[in-house]
Structure formats: C-alpha cells, structure tokens
Amino acid sequence: MAGEGPNLQGIDLTRSFGSGETLTPVLRGISLDLYPGRFYLIMGPSGCGKSTLLAVLSGLLRPDGGRVLALGRDLWEMPERERRQFRLEHFGFIFQGYNLFPTLTAREQLEMVLRWGEGAPPREARRRVADILNALGLGRKADLLPAQLSGGEKQRVAIGRALLKKPAFCFADEPTSALDWAHGRHVVELLHAATRQQGATVLAVAHDPRLAQYADTVFHLDDGRLSEPEAPAAVAGR
Amino acid sequence: MPYSLAILWRDRSRYLPAVLAVTFSAVLIAVQCGLVLGLLICTSVPIDHAGADIWVITSDAASMPQTYPIPDLWALRVARQPEVVRTETYLLGAGSWHKPNQGSAELCYLIGSRLDAGSLGVVRELSPDVRARLAEPGAVVVDEWDLENLGLSKGVGEHAELNGRRVRVVGTVRGFQGHNFIYVFCSLETARMLMPEFMQHPEMTMCVLARCKDPADAPAVVERLRRLHPDMGVYTRAELSRRVQMYWLFRSTGGTVMLCTISLALLVGLVVTSQTLYAAVLASLREYAVLDAMGIPRWRLIVLTLAKSFWIGAFGILLAFPVVLVLSWAALLMRTRVLLPVEMLLVTAALTMGMALVSGISALRPLRQVEPATLLR
Numbered sequence: 180m181a182g183e184g185p186n187l188q189g190i191d192l193t194r195s196f197g198s199g200e201t202l203t204p205v206l207r208g209i210s211l212d213l214y215p216g217r218f219y220l221i222m223g224p225s226g227c228g229k230s231t232l233l234a235v236l237s238g239l240l241r242p243d244g245g246r247v248l249a250l251g252r253d254l255w256e257m258p259e260r261e262r263r264q265f266r267l268e269h270f271g272f273i274f275q276g277y278n279l280f281p282t283l284t285a286r287e288q289l290e291m292v293l294r295w296g297e298g299a300p301p302r303e304a305r306r307r308v309a310d311i312l313n314a315l316g317l318g319r320k321a322d323l324l325p326a327q328l329s330g331g332e333k334q335r336v337a338i339g340r341a342l343l344k345k346p347a348f349c350f351a352d353e354p355t356s357a358l359d360w361a362h363g364r365h366v367v368e369l370l371h372a373a374t375r376q377q378g379a380t381v382l383a384v385a386h387d388p389r390l391a392q393y394a395d396t397v398f399h400l401d402d403g404r405l406s407e408p409e410a411p412a413a414v415a416g417r
Numbered sequence: 418m419p420y421s422l423a424i425l426w427r428d429r430s431r432y433l434p435a436v437l438a439v440t441f442s443a444v445l446i447a448v449q450c451g452l453v454l455g456l457l458i459c460t461s462v463p464i465d466h467a468g469a470d471i472w473v474i475t476s477d478a479a480s481m482p483q484t485y486p487i488p489d490l491w492a493l494r495v496a497r498q499p500e501v502v503r504t505e506t507y508l509l510g511a512g513s514w515h516k517p518n519q520g521s522a523e524l525c526y527l528i529g530s531r532l533d534a535g536s537l538g539v540v541r542e543l544s545p546d547v548r549a550r551l552a553e554p555g556a557v558v559v560d561e562w563d564l565e566n567l568g569l570s571k572g573v574g575e576h577a578e579l580n581g582r583r584v585r586v587v588g589t590v591r592g593f594q595g596h597n598f599i600y601v602f603c604s605l606e607t608a609r610m611l612m613p614e615f616m617q618h619p620e621m622t623m624c625v626l627a628r629c630k631d632p633a634d635a636p637a638v639v640e641r642l643r644r645l646h647p648d649m650g651v652y653t654r655a656e657l658s659r660r661v662q663m664y665w666l667f668r669s670t671g672g673t674v675m676l677c678t679i680s681l682a683l684l685v686g687l688v689v690t691s692q693t694l695y696a697a698v699l700a701s702l703r704e705y706a707v708l709d710a711m712g713i714p715r716w717r718l719i720v721l722t723l724a725k726s727f728w729i730g731a732f733g734i735l736l737a738f739p740v741v742l743v744l745s746w747a748a749l750l751m752r753t754r755v756l757l758p759v760e761m762l763l764v765t766a767a768l769t770m771g772m773a774l775v776s777g778i779s780a781l782r783p784l785r786q787v788e789p790a791t792l793l794r
Contacts, residue, residue, distance in 0.1 A: 230793040240790040267712025282427040
C-alpha cells in the first residue's frame with residue numbers, strides 16, 4: 180500500500196480506436212487518483228469507454244497518451260514481462276461473464292491460479308482455496324463443475340479467483356450484469372468487504388445505479404471525460 | 418490429478434476422436450510392420466535356423482533365389498581356413514509341386530542338405546527321427562500350414578509329384594511357411610534327383626556352408642575369403658539373412674508399402690488430433706485470456722495444451738495394444754504371422770506419441786490470439 184497517498188493514478192489518459200476518418204476518441208485526457216481500501220465505481224452509458232478505462236488502468240490496454248502509476252511505478256513504462264509479473268502480484272480481475280473452465284471444479288479453478296501463478300505447493304494451494312471458498316459460502320460446492328453451479332455461485336467463484344492472491348487492486352467489469360439483484364447485491368457486498376478486510380482498491384464499472392450505494396466514490400464517464408468524484412449518496416438521490 | 422488429465426477426462430466426448438485417431442495410427446503401424454516383419458522372417462528362415470556360420474554363393478547374387486550353381490571345389494577354399502572346422506554343400510532351387518489328384522501345381526523352393534547330427538544346412542526343427550526318414554530317396558518335409566496349399570490333407574505318408582518325380586511326405590515342421598512359395602526340405606541325394614541340373618553336374622552345388630570352431634571368428638574369415646577369392650560371394654549368417662530380407666523388402670515393394678502405410682497412419686492421426694486440440698484451444702480462449710490478465714505465464718498454457726496431447730497419445734497407445742494383440746491373434750487364425758517384437762512396439766509407441774505431441778504443437782497457434790483486453794469490451 181502507498182500509505183495516505185493514492186496507490187493508483189491515471190494521468191491525462193487518452194485512447195482512440197480506428198484511424199483516419201474512422202478515428203474515434205474514447206478517452207480524452209482522463210486523470211484520477213485511487214486510494215487503498217476503497218471501492219470505486221465508474222458509471223456511464225454503454226459504449227462510453229468505461230471498460231477501456233479499466234483496461235488501460237489495469238495494464239491490459241496501452242493508452243495513446245498519459246501515464247498509469249501503480250504503487251508508484253509507471254505501468255506502461257515497464258517491459259511486457261515485468262508488467263505481467265506486476266499483474267500477477269498485485270491485480271485481480273472479474274470480467275463480464277464468468278469465464279470459468281467448464282471442465283474444472285470450483286476448487287481447481289482457484290488452485291490453478293495459486294499453483295501456476297505463485298508456484299504454491301499443492302497442499303498449501305488446497306488449504307488457501309478451501310479458506311476462501313468457505314468464506315464465499317461455497318465450501319460444500321468446491322468439487323462442482325461450473326455447469327452445476329448457479330449464476331451467483333459462478334460469479335462468487337470468479338470473485339474468489341480474483342481475490343485469492345489478496346491483490347492490492349481488484350478490477351471488476353460489470354460484475355453483476357448477469358445476476359438478479361439479490362445475487363448481485365451479495366457480489367457487491369463481497370467486493371466491498373475486500374476493501375475493508377484486505378485493504379484492496381476495488382475499481383468496478385457498471386451501469387446499474389443500485390451499486391452506487393456500496394461504493395466509496397462514484398465517477399461518471401461520458402463522451403470520454405470523467406466527472407468529478409461524487410459521494411454515493413448524491414448518486415442514489417437522483 | 419493434473420489439470421490436463423482432468424480436462425481430458427471430463428470432456429472426453431470432445432477428445433475421444435483424437436484418442437481414437439492415435440489408436441488407429443498405432444494399430445495400423447504396428448500391424449503393418451508386424452506383417453512385414455513376419456514376411457521378412459519367412460524369406461530368411463532356412464538361413465536363420467541352420468547351423469552354418471558362413472555361407473558361400475555366387476558373388477553377385479542379391480538374394481538366395483538369384484544364386485547360380487557354383488563348383489563344389491569352392492568348399493576346399495573355405496576348408497583351408499584354419500578357423501573352419503567343417504564345410505558341406507547345400508542345394509536349393511525352384512520346383513513345381515503337382516498337387517495329388519488335382520490338375521494344378523504350386524511353386525516351391527526345394528532345399529537339400531546333409532542330414533547327419535552335425536549337419537550345417539539342416540534346420541534345427543527337424544528331429545533326428547524325421548532326419549532318418551528324410552534319408553530315404555524321394556522323402557520330403559513341408560510346413561504343416563502349407564499342407565492345404567500343397568493339396569495334402571494329413572501330410573505324413575501322402576505322395577505328390579515334384580518336378581515330375583514322385584515324392585513322399587515323411588514329416589512336417591512349423592514356422593517355415595514361405596512367402597509366395599513353399600519350402601520343401603529333403604536330403605542332398607533327393608535334391609539332386611529332383612533337380613536335373615545337379616544330377617547332370619554332380620560337381621556343382623548351390624551353396625557351400627562352413628562352421629568355425631569359434632563362431633565369433635566368422636566375420637574375419639569372411640573378410641579374408643572375400644579378399645582371396647573375389648569370385649565368391651561370402652557372407653556370415655547374419656549378413657546373408659539381412660541381405661535376403663532387404664532384397665525382398667525393397668525389390669518386392671513391401672518396404673514401400675510399409676512406409677506408405679506408416680506415413681498415412683501418421684497423417685490421419687496428426688490431422689484428427691491437431692484439429693481436435695486446435696478446436697479445444699479455440700473454445701478456451703476466454704478462460705486463457707483471464708489467466709493471461711492475471712499474469713499467469715503464457716508457457717503454462719502451452720504446457721497445458723502439450724500435456725493434453727501427451728495424454729491423448731498415451732491413452733491412444735494404451736488402447737491400441739490390446740487391439741493389436743487381438744488382430745495378430747486373428748491373423749494367426751488365418752495362418753498369417755504378425756510379428757510383434759518389443760523393439761517394434763516401442764518404436765510404434767514412440768512414433769505415435771511423437772505424432773500426438775506434434776499435433777499439440779500445431780494446436781498452439783490460437784494461443785497467439787489470447788488477448789485479455791478483449792474481455793473488457
């Protein structure tokens with residue numbers, strides 16, 4: 180963690196798609212500061228660039244201009260191998276859809292991350308995975324395949340996969356879009372808990388305003404520009 | 418259980434075609450090679466089962482059927498070598514076996530040798546009792562699997578005509594079934610009687626056989642005889658056996674057929690396996706992209722695919738072995754030998770495993786398309 184200061188900064192980020200006459204600017208000089216132990220939500224209409232901003236901040240998509248400082252290091256100045264290692268050590272991801280291997284059990288999906296990522300011994304990986312699955316209420320479903328789990332359970336497995344390494348940052352793209360509100364609320368509560376219990380910085384993008392009540396700070400993205408940070412109460416009051 | 422094995426097992430309907438393709442390749446290679454080996458052994462079996470360490474034939478003969486009569490005095494040249502303890506003449510030649518009570522004839526290969534206990538040409542499988550009976554004029558021995566082809570029912574005691582002379586079957590042997598011809602064993606005297614050219618020229622023989630006091634001396638003696646008598650074709654037993662087999666393998670196109678079959682088997686296995694793995698990698702691109710986003714090294718995904726190809730190869734080969742055994746047993750029922758030496762089975766397993774791994778490598782191409790940023794659109 181970076182103490183009192185921000186641990187993730189986006190500075191004057193720009194990103195366009197296409198070229199020539201079809202050039203479409205998506206990010207137009209975006210800057211933002213994110214602090215540890217807080218839950219940030221980026222909202223905006225479909226196609227406004229929320230996911231692009233998430234990809235740029237998480238080291239998955241190179242911006243055309245600007246810098247991303249994570250834990251004080253410029254993400255896009257790192258060589259690819261170093262950036263991959265940085266993601267391995269500090270980033271967790273939750274994507275739209277669950278993207279779970281259909282032929283691996285919930286336990287194996289998570290163990291794979293520890294064993295392949297950290298080189299954790301099988302016994303240690305098994306213990307850590309059992310802990311997090313129990314915490315997610317999936318202890319009795321550890322040996323089930325994704326097809327045997329409900330949508331909410333699958334998303335909890337995906338959250339477990341993202342938070343398993345206790346990352347400093349967790350990036351979530353529409354984490355509740357495939358769920359009904361009862362399951363969606365549970366998922367957001369889990370992410371919220373990660374900020375409090377693990378001190379993680381959670382950055383989620385969504386267009387469901389009901390998520391705002393759980394966020395510490397809400398940004399609005401429109402036409403490639405980011406609004407000033409708002410308190411959730413202001414959003415919920417609209 | 419390794420992840421690769423778990424994925425393979427739980428999604429077995431997807432991977433089954435690849436496993437069966439490997440099995441098909443392994444079975445085809447093993448059975449085809451086994452058949453060819455069985456035929457190869459047939460071509461040299463009288464040489465392999467005789468007691469001679471050194472064989473002398475005409476100098477330019479590529480194989481036994483190409484030999485031409487040589488002077489029996491060549492036996493003295495060989496006998497002069499200090500390591501040699503015994504020499505003898507050996508007759509062989511083509512014959513026409515007229516089936517009893519039938520109009521047709523069968524091509525046979527007549528082999529005449531001495532029959533005493535220390536004889537160099539007689540095959541080990543002829544018991545002393547049968548040898549004693551073979552000493553009678555006109556007595557012959559044939560393989561029991563060839564009886565039907567020779568128009569015989571029980572063999573021993575039956576008569577037939579060979580090169581227009583009456584012969585009587587006095588015994589049978591096993592494992593001497595020829596390829597495209599039938600071996601007929603007899604004494605030197607009977608052979609001269611049945612082959613007129615040797616009757617007219619008793620000073621000629623077809624081969625001279627020799628035994629060394631120490632069989633390990635044979636290569637050196639052969640080298641010396643070649644140097645001293647370039648007009649003779651001199652070989653150790655192993656050399657002549659191999660020469661005869663190789664002649665058949667390449668002259669008869671048996672080798673070409675074998676190579677074509679192996680190539681075809683590998684190609685079919687390669688295409689099916691690589692396409693199956695390719696489709697599996699394509700279907701998992703999003704899951705791979707998640708792992709990539711989380712910083713899991715790319716080589717882990719490569720190893721996962723290669724491990725799957727390894728297991729496909731292993732299961733395919735395991736499945737192939739009982740099939741090969743059943744087929745070789747079925748071939749035996751049809752009086753066809755499929756030889757399955759361990760070395761050949763190991764080479765088959767290695768070839769098919771190599772094919773499976775190459776399939777895995779060729780299925781890695783879609784991994785280049787793994788792009789985690791696409792998950793955020």
